[in-house]
Amino acid sequence: MEELLNNFGQTIKDARLATGMTQDALAEQTGITTRYIMAIENENKLPRVKVLFKLIRALKISADTIFYPEIKHTDKKKEHIIHMIQLCDERDLQVVTATVKALLDTK
Incomplete structure (x- = not known):
């Protein structure tokens, strides 16, 4: 302590x-x-x-x-993204989810 x-x-x-x-x-x-x-x-x-x-x-x-x-806490970029996501409202979360899915589908 x-x-x-x-x-x-x-x-x-x-x-x-x-x-x-x-x-x-x-x-x-x-x-x-x-x-x-x-x-x-x-x-x-x-x-x-x-x-x-x-x-x-x-x-x-x-x-x-x-x-x-x-x-x-080594990946500051990911931590910052998580923080931003936590500030999103429901509509924003839908947009983020769709965007991430689209990004992952292109791999």
Whole structure:
């Protein structure tokens, strides 16, 4: 548990950098200060649940990335596609399903 807490800031920083987002941009998206982002990433500051929720959503990462870092999340493209699919409504899901089926039928 201690290692998880000690690596939390690095996990957030890695996710932020993977998206190409600056600390300022993340702060703006989450409604917290850049200084607070810096404290989380560099000083092992642990945010409140409400801030954690905002960070996960702004960075578009799975909560598993934070709570289960031992699970290697190596295919970021697939994870991003899954995240986008989860945001789809029923009509969008029908379009996605048809598109994926068409792609697979051409193989």
